[in-house]
Amino acid sequence: xxxxxxxxxxxxxxxxxxxxxxxxxxxxxxxxxxxxxxxxxxxxxxxxxxxxxxxxxxxxxxxxxxxxxxxxxxxxxxxxxxxxxxxxxxxxxxxxxxxxxxxxxxxxxxxxxxxxxxxxxxxxxxxxxxxxxxxxxxxxxxxxxxxxxxxxxxxxxxxxxxxxxxxxxxxxxxxxxxxxxxxxxxxxxxxxxxxxxxxxxxxxxxxxxxxxxxxxxxxxxxxxxxxxxxxxxxxxxxxxxxxxxxxxxxxxxxxxxxxxxxxxxxxxxxxxxxxxxxxxxxxxxxxxxxxxxxxxxxxxxxxxxxxxxxxxxxxxxxxxxx
Numbered sequence: 001x002x003x004x005x006x007x008x009x010x011x012x013x014x015x016x017x018x019x020x021x022x023x024x025x026x027x028x029x030x031x032x033x034x035x036x037x038x039x040x041x042x043x044x045x046x047x048x049x050x051x052x053x054x055x056x057x058x059x060x061x062x063x064x065x066x067x068x069x070x071x072x073x074x075x076x077x078x079x080x081x082x083x084x085x086x087x088x089x090x091x092x093x094x095x096x097x098x099x100x101x102x103x104x105x106x107x108x109x110x111x112x113x114x115x116x117x118x119x120x121x122x123x124x125x126x127x128x129x130x131x132x133x134x135x136x137x138x139x140x141x142x143x144x145x146x147x148x149x150x151x152x153x154x155x156x157x158x159x160x161x162x163x164x165x166x167x168x169x170x171x172x173x174x175x176x177x178x179x180x181x182x183x184x185x186x187x188x189x190x191x192x193x194x195x196x197x198x199x200x201x202x203x204x205x206x207x208x209x210x211x212x213x214x215x216x217x218x219x220x221x222x223x224x225x226x227x228x229x230x231x232x233x234x235x236x237x238x239x240x241x242x243x244x245x246x247x248x249x250x251x252x253x254x255x256x257x258x259x260x261x262x263x264x265x266x267x268x269x270x271x272x273x274x275x276x277x278x279x280x281x282x283x284x285x286x287x288x289x290x291x292x293x294x295x296x297x298x299x300x301x302x303x304x305x306x307x308x309x310x311x312x313x314x315x316x317x318x319x320x321x322x
Contacts, residue, residue: 009056016048136243143236
């Protein structure tokens with residue numbers, strides 16, 4: 001698909017044609033949009049209304065509606081039929097796909113579509129439509145969550161350039177961003193935070209023994225830099241995902257959406273759960289003891305290695321363990 005074909009569409013000039021291609025990311029992406037009948041991506045381009053997007057898509061896919069419908073009455077009937085079908089759609093995606101439907105003359109395609117519709121009708125007749133209707137009524141696109149600022153945590157960076165980079169990502173809406181300082185009070189300031197994310201470029205800062213510090217490479221994904229970005233997204237859309245999960249279950253389809261609720265609940269439980277340090281230490285001790293026992297049992301020391309051990313020198317086989 002070339003940009004020139006866009007320019008041939010009524011109301012699409014050179015400027016808008018190029019804008020569409022640029023906004024989509026190139027002509028290959030435009031081809032993908034056409035292949036997937038992805039009206040949403042056209043509608044999301046500034047300056048293109050839903051009606052205009054439908055006109056553009058119809059032209060690009062060679063939709064024969066206008067050629068097929070010869071009279072005003074035929075066009076009116078076509079629009080009434082489409083409007084009737086659209087009234088049953090629950091999402092903008094479904095609505096847009098319906099608006100692209102057009103009459104055709106190819107008998108083979110007609111037969112194929114009729115079979116598809118009849119099979120779909122039979123399958124739908126077996127579904128709990130009332131329950132599905134309730135679940136689908138409030139479906140929407142996932143929402144972007146609003147940042148929740150947490151004053152107990154901070155991000156530490158090595159330079160002003162790194163700080164600017166993270167602010168451009170919007171991470172300062174979640175935590176305070178601190179730039180490393182030579183001040184003798186700087187480490188004391190860091191200890192005042194419950195948790196410090198040291199997002200490093202080179203990793204040269206020597207902060208001594210700071211139990212509240214976590215090091216993360218600056219090139220790590222944003223959800224590793226600020227986990228709340230992804231966690232808040234799932235919290236914000238939990239109800240939506242649970243609805244979709246129920247729909248999937250009714251349709252007999254597998255989905256990982258079932259895991260979201262339990263994971264969020266488990267994470268939430270950690271906020272109120274008391275940590276038994278003695279239990280943690282003892283569990284780790286038991287684990288290490290088991291590991292040492294298993295590894296030592298598999299070691300067969302030779303005579304000179306036993307002598308080395310008696311002389312307080314660990315043989316290489318033991319050094320690998322300890």
